[in-house]
Amino acid sequence: MNFFGPYRRSPESIAKFGEVNLDWGDYFTAQGKPAFNSEEGVQAVQDMLDLMQYAPDPLGSDYGETLEAFSKGMVAMVPQWTACLASWKESPQLQPFEEKVGVALMPGGVPVSGGWGLGINASSKNKEWAFRFIQYATSKEGDTIQWLKYRIGPTRQSVVVDPQVVTDSPWLQEVYVASLNGASHRPRIPEEPKLEDVFVGVLSEILLGQQPNTVETLNAVAEEWERALRK
Amino acid sequence: MKARTSRKKITGFLMILPLLIVFIGLTLYPFGYMIFMSFFRYSLASWEKPEFVGIDNYREVFRDRTARSSVDFTLLLLVTAVPLEILLGIGIAFLFRDSLGEKVFRSVLLIPMMVPAVVAGIAWKMLYNFEFGPINYFLTLLGGEKISWLGTQFFSRLGVILIDVWQWTPFVFLVIYAGLQSIPRDVVEASLVDGARGFTALRYVELPLLRPLIWVVLIIRVIDALKLFDIVYMVTFGGPGSATHSYSFYIYKVGVSFGWDIGYASALSILLLIAITILTNLLFRFLRFRETLEL
Amino acid sequence: MNWVWRSIKGILITAVLFFFLFPVYWLVTTAFKKSEAWFSWPPSLVVFQPTWENFLGSEGEFFGSTTTAIATITPYLRNSIAVALCVALFSTVIAACASYAISRFRVGGMGFVSWIISIRMLPPIASALPLYVVFSRLRLVNTWWALIAAHLVFTIPFSVWILLTFFNEIPRELDEAAYVDGANTWQTFRRVVLPLSVPGLAAVATLAFIQSWGEFLMALVLTTGKEAQTLPIYLGRFITGWRIAWGPLAAAGLVTMIPVILFSLLMQRYLLRGLTFGAVKG
Numbered sequence: 001m002n003f004f005g006p007y008r009r010s011p012e013s014i015a016k017f018g019e020v021n022l023d024w025g026d027y028f029t030a031q032g033k034p035a036f037n038s039e040e041g042v043q044a045v046q047d048m049l050d051l052m053q054y055a056p057d058p059l060g061s062d063y064g065e066t067l068e069a070f071s072k073g074m075v076a077m078v079p080q081w082t083a084c085l086a087s088w089k090e091s092p093q094l095q096p097f098e099e100k101v102g103v104a105l106m107p108g109g110v111p112v113s114g115g116w117g118l119g120i121n122a123s124s125k126n127k128e129w130a131f132r133f134i135q136y137a138t139s140k141e142g143d144t145i146q147w148l149k150y151r152i153g154p155t156r157q158s159v160v161v162d163p164q165v166v167t168d169s170p171w172l173q174e175v176y177v178a179s180l181n182g183a184s185h186r187p188r189i190p191e192e193p194k195l196e197d198v199f200v201g202v203l204s205e206i207l208l209g210q211q212p213n214t215v216e217t218l219n220a221v222a223e224e225w226e227r228a229l230r231k
Numbered sequence: 232m233k234a235r236t237s238r239k240k241i242t243g244f245l246m247i248l249p250l251l252i253v254f255i256g257l258t259l260y261p262f263g264y265m266i267f268m269s270f271f272r273y274s275l276a277s278w279e280k281p282e283f284v285g286i287d288n289y290r291e292v293f294r295d296r297t298a299r300s301s302v303d304f305t306l307l308l309l310v311t312a313v314p315l316e317i318l319l320g321i322g323i324a325f326l327f328r329d330s331l332g333e334k335v336f337r338s339v340l341l342i343p344m345m346v347p348a349v350v351a352g353i354a355w356k357m358l359y360n361f362e363f364g365p366i367n368y369f370l371t372l373l374g375g376e377k378i379s380w381l382g383t384q385f386f387s388r389l390g391v392i393l394i395d396v397w398q399w400t401p402f403v404f405l406v407i408y409a410g411l412q413s414i415p416r417d418v419v420e421a422s423l424v425d426g427a428r429g430f431t432a433l434r435y436v437e438l439p440l441l442r443p444l445i446w447v448v449l450i451i452r453v454i455d456a457l458k459l460f461d462i463v464y465m466v467t468f469g470g471p472g473s474a475t476h477s478y479s480f481y482i483y484k485v486g487v488s489f490g491w492d493i494g495y496a497s498a499l500s501i502l503l504l505i506a507i508t509i510l511t512n513l514l515f516r517f518l519r520f521r522e523t524l525e526l
Numbered sequence: 527m528n529w530v531w532r533s534i535k536g537i538l539i540t541a542v543l544f545f546f547l548f549p550v551y552w553l554v555t556t557a558f559k560k561s562e563a564w565f566s567w568p569p570s571l572v573v574f575q576p577t578w579e580n581f582l583g584s585e586g587e588f589f590g591s592t593t594t595a596i597a598t599i600t601p602y603l604r605n606s607i608a609v610a611l612c613v614a615l616f617s618t619v620i621a622a623c624a625s626y627a628i629s630r631f632r633v634g635g636m637g638f639v640s641w642i643i644s645i646r647m648l649p650p651i652a653s654a655l656p657l658y659v660v661f662s663r664l665r666l667v668n669t670w671w672a673l674i675a676a677h678l679v680f681t682i683p684f685s686v687w688i689l690l691t692f693f694n695e696i697p698r699e700l701d702e703a704a705y706v707d708g709a710n711t712w713q714t715f716r717r718v719v720l721p722l723s724v725p726g727l728a729a730v731a732t733l734a735f736i737q738s739w740g741e742f743l744m745a746l747v748l749t750t751g752k753e754a755q756t757l758p759i760y761l762g763r764f765i766t767g768w769r770i771a772w773g774p775l776a777a778a779g780l781v782t783m784i785p786v787i788l789f790s791l792l793m794q795r796y797l798l799r800g801l802t803f804g805a806v807k808g
Binding site: 238239240242243244246247249250253254256257258260261262264265268275323326327330336337338339340341342343345346347348349350351353354355357358360362363364365368397400401402405406409410443444447448451454457458460461464479482483486487493496497500501503504507508510511514515518 | 535538539542543545546547548549550552553556565566567568569571619620621623624626627628630631633634638640642643644645647648649650651652653654655656657659660675676678679682686710711712715736739740741742743746747758761772775776779782783786787790791794797798801802803805806
């Protein structure tokens with residue numbers, strides 16, 4: 001995603017695939033057809049292949065282990081969500097924290113957007129309280145606390161420019177807003193987990209060198225996707 | 232006399248009634264439901280009502296790449312892990328027999344088999360860690376290279392197989408060991424008198440006596456290997472890609488993570504059930520019920 | 527030659543024990559390591575300064591108690607104990623009645639016995655999904671009862687097998703004598719047979735307890751929150767978006783593991799009988 005995004009967002013691709021539809025996300029064309037089975041997609045995978053040699057255990061690490069690699073000072077850069085900043089602050093290998101760790105916009109300028117949703121269950125016994133909690137958690141105050149204490153990315157512009165937040169993390173305004181502006185999106189459709197799984201399967205095979213990185217390989221994925229979506 | 236027999240029958244029936252209720256409610260009903268649902272397109276994550284699709288779900292199994300890869304991996308487990316466990320188990324049984332402290336060893340080897348698989352998974356995940364794992368540490372001590380245990384198809388599969396061997400060799404060992412204990416000493420001694428030497432006695436006298444037991448263990452292990460789930464879930468989560476998807480793990484993914492796709496997951500489960508039923512029937516041929524139960 | 531053979535044997539035994547025990551050793555030691563030592567290079571194979579931090583929590587750090595210690599274990603421990611105790615109780619009662627009927631009256635005969643074994647063979651994932659659907663209709667998802675019912679399915683066949691071999695070892699003449707004294711079947715079962723099979727019943731109950739205690743898949747599918755989640759699910763809490771808290775994870779694993787190991791060591795004789803459907807007398 002981080003890799004395909006820049007290609008998908010380039011003016012040529014916008015001309016080719018159409019604007020990104022927020023529901024279907026960057027992997028699809030404006031018409032809801034897969035867009036990654038193209039030269040651009042192959043390029044994006046090639047970028048990943050080129051970067052693999054710099055990662056300690058690229059395919060064997062799970063999410064938590066990549067966090068660990070950074071917090072032990074083993075890798076220089078890691079693409080991550082914001083929340084881990086809070087725990088890295090405690091890491092003895094990363095002290096003094098302010099000098100050693102910085103945050104920058106994802107190379108290519110198109111990071112993946114991720115977010116959490118809060119909802120109330122229809123059978124909830126305390127709907128009123130749940131609603132009030134959500135109100136509080138998404139309010140400016142709640143949002144600020146979440147950022148300052150737990151480094152959960154703010155959802156409000158006003159928090160980003162809040163003086164308290166600016167003194168705490170001066171880089172936020174520049175990097176975070178740029179990230180949000182460029183953010184690429186995952187499909188927001190019910191079939192997403194299935195699609196992702198199919199893609200991950202083939203992508204790992206390409207990265208493991210078991211399948212060639214060609215448009216044909218990606219076409220096979222696109223076919224599976226279309227089949228899953230027709231279902 | 233007749234009245235008493237029939238009363239006994241009624242009491243007998245009443246006594247198995249709770250078991251019948253539990254089993255019918257919790258196995259027959261769900262399986263009926265599953266057979267039924269396997270002909271429908273039905274997902275708990277969507278609002279749509281089940282829609283009859285005939286054998287589409289079954290046809291899908293044969294077209295599905297991940298399903299095929301999970302079958303591959305499960306078969307690989309059957310032909311590598313299970314025979315290895317049997318051979319090692321038998322070997323260790325003979326190795327430990329008559330050695331100093333055999334009782335202690337026997338109890339100690341119970342541990343891998345009894346540790347909940349989830350907990351064992353945590354331990355192994357640490358051992359396999361690329362940068363800091365003790366296994367890679369031992370390898371570098373021996374002058375080897377660090378291995379990406381969970382990052383390549385070959386090693387992650389080997390990794391899961393190793394854990395399975397670690398977990399279940401003790402089971403084979405304990406069964407064979409118990410079997411060895413039950414071979415009457417005089418049978419072996421008689422063969423020694425007849426001029427058989429150590430290994431010959433083992434080959435021609437003890438192993439044949441153990442054969443039925445080995446079959447029982449083998450089939451139980453095969454069936455259980457078909458159900459491998461916990462370890463995969465904890466250690467590799469099926470990765471990298473779909474390299475270590477066991478069949479059960481794939482059913483879990485389809486049934487739970489892909490939005491509770493009940494129809495397709497049911498079709499996959501039915502196929503597994505068929506395989507297991509065949510194997511279970513095979514098992515019955517080797518379990519000598521009549522003797523053990525005095526029926 | 528003898529000493530060569532003996533030293534080879536010694537080396538082999540050591541290797542075998544090392545292979546089978548090292549993972550457990552690693553887990554146990556990690557539970558007592560400080561966070562710097564969970565992972566380090568070279569790995570810390572011996573703990574020189576054991577700490578209780580992973581159990582009790584370290585003071586004043588950012589994480590609070592969420593992932594630093596297993597202080598939050600209580601509800602899960604309670605669920606595990608409650609579920610496992612109920613499973614042990616129900617499965618023993620149900621299995622005892624059924625085994626007695628099979629042993630003395632041959633109810634159902636071979637077919638019935640085979641059916642019970644085939645239930646032990648069922649893949650849990652296959653029953654987990656339909657059960658989830660049923661229990662969600664009954665609004666029982668995320669309750670003890672759903673989990674207890676699901677666990678009974680695989681503890682009962684196991685228990686029946688142990689008890690069958692047990693009841694068969696009790697001479698039938700005792701039953702006959704009771705009948706002559708005017709006792710009915712139920713009384714004979716309760717007053718004569720059960721007291722004689724107390725060790726068997728204890729074994730069956732303990733083993734059912736263990737099986738339920740460590741069970742993962744059913745608990746994963748059928749429970750969703752701390753009202754009913756058991757210890758194996760609790761372990762997942764330490765793998766978060768912030769970090770993997772190996773120390774507390776190992777500590778929680780240790781708590782999960784200890785009762786199982788203790789009980790199974792006590793009951794090892796019967797364990798094999800149940801696992802092999804009586805093929806091994808143990």
